[in-house]
Amino acid sequence: EQNISILATGGTIAGSAETQTQAGYTSGQVGVETLLAAVPQLKDLANVSGEQVANVGSQDMSDEIWLQLAARVNELAASRKVDGIVITHGTDTIEETAYFLHLVVDSDKPVVLTAAMRPSTALSADGPLNIYNAVAVAADEDASGRGVLVVVNDDIHGARALTKTNPTDVQTFQSPEHGLIGTSLYGVNTFFRTPYRAHTEDSEFSLKGVKALPRVDVMYMHASFSPDLIDSAVANGARGLVIAGVGNGNMTAAAQEAVRRAVKSGVVVVRSSRVYSGSTGRNVEANDDELGTVASGELNPAKARVLLKLALLKTSDAGEIQELFYQY
Numbered sequence: 001e002q003n004i005s006i007l008a009t010g011g012t013i014a015g016s017a018e019t020q021t022q023a024g025y026t027s028g029q030v031g032v033e034t035l036l037a038a039v040p041q042l043k044d045l046a047n048v049s050g051e052q053v054a055n056v057g058s059q060d061m062s063d064e065i066w067l068q069l070a071a072r073v074n075e076l077a078a079s080r081k082v083d084g085i086v087i088t089h090g091t092d093t094i095e096e097t098a099y100f101l102h103l104v105v106d107s108d109k110p111v112v113l114t115a116a117m118r119p120s121t122a123l124s125a126d127g128p129l130n131i132y133n134a135v136a137v138a139a140d141e142d143a144s145g146r147g148v149l150v151v152v153n154d155d156i157h158g159a160r161a162l163t164k165t166n167p168t169d170v171q172t173f174q175s176p177e178h179g180l181i182g183t184s185l186y187g188v189n190t191f192f193r194t195p196y197r198a199h200t201e202d203s204e205f206s207l208k209g210v211k212a213l214p215r216v217d218v219m220y221m222h223a224s225f226s227p228d229l230i231d232s233a234v235a236n237g238a239r240g241l242v243i244a245g246v247g248n249g250n251m252t253a254a255a256q257e258a259v260r261r262a263v264k265s266g267v268v269v270v271r272s273s274r275v276y277s278g279s280t281g282r283n284v285e286a287n288d289d290e291l292g293t294v295a296s297g298e299l300n301p302a303k304a305r306v307l308l309k310l311a312l313l314k315t316s317d318a319g320e321i322q323e324l325f326y327q328y
């Protein structure tokens with residue numbers, strides 16, 4: 001029998017409300033033992049054990065929790081007694097945590113995140129079956145080597161691809177560029193593909209000796225953007241900035257001037273897009289060669305921020321960081 005460790009971090013999956021039928025609720029209320037007790041069928045899949053790492057709504061996910069979680073995942077994955085790991089998480093930032101772990105976990109054992117859109121107390125709560133499927137994927141040898149996965153609503157997503165698309169819909173997650181890694185139907189898994197970019201064992205990123213991550217801020221572009229926000233982020237210690245640009249990572253002329261100032265002061269600026277899908281290309285409308293900026297490719301602003309934080313642990317050279325954005 002496979003041994004699966006479950007690390008709980010909070011989220012709606014651990015949320016609770018006063019009644020079964022209300023929209024309002026609080027995330028991160030219920031402990032890991034209660035989550036597991038709601039799915040007694042897990043014993044048919046694997047030998048599971050639970051640990052509470054945090055209990056927050058994932059809007060409060062932080063660098064500190066990421067570092068703690070990554071260290072624990074790497075420790076468990078290195079143990080011969082652990083075959084796979086499941087992490088319960090909020091949906092709001094699951095794509096960031098999943099991509100972070102995708103880059104810093106040094107193991108080919110399955111690491112599977114799961115979540116829910118309805119709190120644990122709701123009518124037709126989606127958490128229990130999601131946990132069941134996540135454990136089934138984590139216990140599946142065929143899941144190994146596919147990077148960090150997110151199992152929700154019968155779908156198996158890759159960490160790099162998935163994004164949340166709706167604030168309330170149970171079917172909120174999509175992988176718009178490359179589609180699903182597979183499906184899990186009542187614990188029966190089908191795999192379609194393996195992510196093609198480098199990850200986990202092949203990733204060059206390591207958190208050994210890292211006590212804190214560099215500050216990277218996201219600037220959301222729109223008509224009449226206030227460029228002083230960029231200067232302010234730099235003055236307050238940002239080492240990197242991600243522009244959530246309009247269209248192909250575009251920004252106002254005044255924002256470009258502020259970006260030039262930021263780059264001149266040694267801050268690395270990545271251009272991504274506020275558009276839901278597609279790729280922000282180098283030198284398309286904005287001239288990255290001339291601005292000294294980096295194009296994010298398919299990474300949305302939140303994920304570009306994750307990669308930039310890790311890249312800045314290695315280098316502040318925009319050219320080298322562009323290469324990392326092509327590779328990961």
Ligand SMILES: NC(=O)C[C@H](N)C(=O)O
Nearest residue numbers: 011012057058090091092
């Ligand atoms: N559905 C959810 O999990 C949303 C919640 N705010 C969270 O991310 O923790």
